[in-house]
Amino acid sequence: MPELPEVETTCRGIEPHLNNRTISRVTVRDARLRWPIPPELDDWTRDQRVLGVSRRSKYILIQLERGTLIVHLGMSGSLRVLLDDPTPGKHDHVDVELDNGVRLRYNDPRRFGAWLYTEAPLEQHELIAHLGPEPLTDDFSVDYLWAMSRKRKTKIKSFIMDARIVVGVGNIYANEALFLSGIYPHKLAGKITRAECERLVANIKQVLALAINQGGTTLRDFVGGDGKPGYFAQSLNVYGRSGELCRQCGTVIRELRTNNRSTCFCRSVRSGNVLLTLVVLF
Template structure:
């Protein structure tokens, strides 16, 4: 599943092509995504100008005068910038045609993504209203993490992946952040000390920023808006490396299952 770095890179890729542009047409080939694409969307968007583009958690928000287009890539989605007239393929479900001859195309083989419309304050949308702070923002700091894990008996890795605690830290980057912090994924969240909270906040930010710099991870169905791939996966310390030697100490990396997701850690470097 595309995680925060991949979504941020997607935003940065599409923004120069959409900012200030007018929508000339909307094409919906398959409205049956995770939630149905609103049938009135093509009419609502025709003739509207893109005013803002931003990311909240893993949602892409395209702001217009009359509302906000909410996009989510789901498990297999990607957005591409293409010329008008580019023939669609099997899993190309949604096109936003722009007035300068380009289009924004959603490809989503598994159809777990979303294309939604919201009028009013976007922060009050049901999918966004109860989200935690951004991991790269000032609100996510050591005091916040320590205070908000005091009553959590769940494992710290699962807590990191809870969007009510902090948004966008998915499975790959939670594993990598915990390794860099020297914390085992099984540690109960309420046992996280103030000092270790500070370390974990720092490593979460380091990992996410490094992933963004390196173009994110090349996931099975994910590519950037220009069709290119990222290469952060070449720098994984633990994720997907079960049985391989730790890059720091040589101890074989272990794999366990937590909440139906794979967790990877070094039993020597993490405690």
């Protein structure tokens, strides 16, 4: 599933091609996504100018003159910019055609994504209203996470993956941030120390920022490409490395399940003194 860095990189990839262009037409070939695409989407958006492209959590927000397109990539969705009009494939469900002939094409084999539209303030939308702070902003601070975690009996990994607490910390980056912070993933959130909280906030910010920067330097061309950021083969510390040796201590990396998600960790790395490791590995 695309995580925050992938979504952020997607926004940066498509924004230069959409900004200040006017939507000529929206073609929906298959409306059966996670939520049905409204049949009025073309009528609602036609002749509106694109004012900007941004991100809130994993939602791509295409701001128009009167409203906002809310796009979610789901588990398998991708966006690409096309300079011509090639024959759409089986999973090319949505085209947004611009006034200069360029089109934004949405591909989604599993159809778990979403294309919605609203003219109400975004912070009031049902998909946005409950979201916690963005992890790379000052709103996500040590004081905030410390206060939110007190007396919580949730496992710390599940806690930081809860979008009501902080958005965008998906499975990959939760594994990595906890490893770098020297925190056992199943430790209860209410039991982490202030020092652990400080390390965790710093490392969540670091792993996400580095992943975004990595995507920015290896981004495949969104014009005619496959619309997927080109940094999935990252050199990660623990995620996906169950049974391999820890790069810090040589201990075998173990795996357990957290809410049916894979959790990889090293029992020997508990010092929290590996904050800068990712700079070398990415």
